[in-house]
Amino acid sequence: PKNVGILAMEVYFPTTCVQQGALETFDGASKGKYTIGLGQDCMTFCTDLEDVISMSLTVVTSLLEKYAIDPMQIGRLEVGSETVIDKSKSIKTWLMWIFEKCGNTEIEGVDSTNACYGGTAALFNCVNWVESSSWDGRYGLVVSTDSAVYAEGPARPTGGAAAIAMLIGPNAPIAFENKYRGTHMAHAYDFYKPDLASEYPVVDGKLSQNCYLMALDSCYNRFCNKFKKRDGRQFSLLDADYVALHSPYNKLVQKSFARLFFNDFLRHASSVGSNIQEKLEPYAGLSEEESYSSRELEKVSQQVAKPLYDAKVQPSTFLPKQVGNMYTASLYAALASIIHNKHGSLKGQRVLMFSYGSGLASTMFSLKIREGQHPFTVSNIAEVMNLQSKLDSRHEFAPEDFVDNLKLMETRYGAKDFVSYSQHDFLRPGTFYLTKVDSMYRRFYAQK
Ligand code: ACO
Numbered sequence: 414p415k416n417v418g419i420l421a422m423e424v425y426f427p428t429t430c431v432q433q434g435a436l437e438t439f440d441g442a443s444k445g446k447y448t449i450g451l452g453q454d455c456m457t458f459c460t461d462l463e464d465v466i467s468m469s470l471t472v473v474t475s476l477l478e479k480y481a482i483d484p485m486q487i488g489r490l491e492v493g494s495e496t497v498i499d500k501s502k503s504i505k506t507w508l509m510w511i512f513e514k515c516g517n518t519e520i521e522g523v524d525s526t527n528a529c530y531g532g533t534a535a536l537f538n539c540v541n542w543v544e545s546s547s548w549d550g551r552y553g554l555v556v557s558t559d560s561a562v563y564a565e566g567p568a569r570p571t572g573g574a575a576a577i578a579m580l581i582g583p584n585a586p587i588a589f590e591n592k593y594r595g596t597h598m599a600h601a602y603d604f605y606k607p608d609l610a611s612e613y614p615v616v617d618g619k620l621s622q623n624c625y626l627m628a629l630d631s632c633y634n635r636f637c638n639k640f641k642k643r644d645g646r647q648f649s650l651l652d653a654d655y656v657a658l659h660s661p662y663n664k665l666v667q668k669s670f671a672r673l674f675f676n677d678f679l680r681h682a683s684s685v686g687s688n689i690q691e692k693l694e695p696y697a698g699l700s701e702e703e704s705y706s707s708r709e710l711e712k713v714s715q716q717v718a719k720p721l722y723d724a725k726v727q728p729s730t731f732l733p734k735q736v737g738n739m740y741t742a743s744l745y746a747a748l749a750s751i752i753h754n755k756h757g758s759l760k761g762q763r764v765l766m767f768s769y770g771s772g773l774a775s776t777m778f779s780l781k782i783r784e785g786q787h788p789f790t791v792s793n794i795a796e797v798m799n800l801q802s803k804l805d806s807r808h809e810f811a812p813e814d815f816v817d818n819l820k821l822m823e824t825r826y827g828a829k830d831f832v833s834y835s836q837h838d839f840l841r842p843g844t845f846y847l848t849k850v851d852s853m854y855r856r857f858y859a860q861k
Contacts, residue, residue: 452663530770532557573737586785
């Protein structure tokens with residue numbers, strides 16, 4: 414099979430959200446800390462009606478319907494998530510409910526878990542399957558889903574929630590350039606979930622930022638080396654039309670792109686132009702360690718990279734800024750944003766992708782946009798996802814109601830024997846929601 418990649422996409426996020434500006438005031442943070450300091454506009458969250466299982470049921474059902482895919486045609490289904498519900502029982506098994514009804518129980522794949530990286534692991538598994546000798550000619554299906562919630566404190570505004578489904582097969586409009594992948598994996602305690610009684614992670618914020626940037630450097634370096642080996646010339650950001658980065662919050666994406674630009678300068682200074690070369694020259698001699706802590710370098714590199722950021726990165730930031738950190742879905746929300754904003758002019762263009770999951774696992778890879786064939790075209794994907802109307806139909810909660818909701822969710826996490834409390838009014842038609850959890854912790858869902 415040729416040009417294996419993403420044939421179709423669907424995005425789901427809850428309609429319930431809180432404005433970052435309002436949250437800032439409520440939390441007593443200085444004005445602009447969340448909106449400018451973190452670069453976030455709004456944050457979506459689950460009420461007790463929704464979780465990663467319901468969001469996955471919603472997004473898969475919607476994708477199959479909107480692209481008219483026969484459920485019998487799915488041969489592999491992989492879920493990426495770090496949101497723990499039944500621990501040993503995968504989210505994928507819950508999704509089998511959709512396929513069993515249609516008589517399809519022959520579907521390989523289970524869940525992949527490592528912080529925000531699980532979605533990428535699931536995606537690679539599906540792409541590799543289609544390219545392998547065990548492929549049976551059917552489609553792969555990937556779901557990336559998380560509900561990101563943090564304990565009270567500086568990390569809380571970096572939450573979010575969503576599920577993204579991607580259909581995988583040959584002759585895709587979003588094809589993988591597998592020969593260039595660059596991976597960096599290591600051991601770190603930057604973010605993890607050791608307390609199984611709580612949905613909240615243990616997080617070392619500063620360490621997680623550093624781990625992210627170091628992983629980015631390492632992956633980019635490896636990606637560029639592979640490119641040079643294959644194509645016989647240096648890769649630079651000019652070879653990528655768009656850049657999508659895992660987005661815990663937008664400020665880190667701004668800093669990361671500046672870091673990539675500084676990497677270009679270090680590798681072959683002429684690619685950044687002589688004016689900029691002069692401005693970055695004073696930092697060329699910094700040790701790697703110093704380069705991560707230099708505020709001056711951070712500022713100057715962000716300044717000089719700004720025009721390229723606006724052209725290549727900004728189109729990817731639309732959904733992540735509005736919805737928040739969707740963990741495993743974050744990078745694919747960035748890809749969805751590029752498709753939403755640029756679908757009319759993407760043919761032949763390359764998207765550079767960076768996936769990061771704490772702990773840590775990271776990969777840089779690239780996608781090539783092709784013409785495709787209806788319904789599998791980027792224009793149709795943009796139409797199906799309909800991101801603007803999904804954003805417009807959200808319901809804003811006051812910060813105090815958002816906090817009350819989190820308190821309710823704390824009592825529900827790992828609990829049994831309860832019925833859902835919230836009203837369904839806010840759910841869009843077709844949305845799956847949790848109705849109750851019985852005395853055996855078994856979950857029950859209905860569709861609005
Ligand atoms: N106006 C404008 N900017 C402001 C203001 C203000 N009033 N106040 C603060 N800021 C800026 C700060 O200068 C800083 O920006 P800078 O880094 O460019 O200097 C930014 O806001 C954040 O403020 P800090 O005080 O540095 O950090 P804070 O204590 O708010 O914590 C953090 C931020 C660490 C990201 C926290 O939200 C967190 O732990 N999040 C979860 C972990 C995370 O997302 N890690 C990223 C990779 S791992 C993953 O994906 C989970």
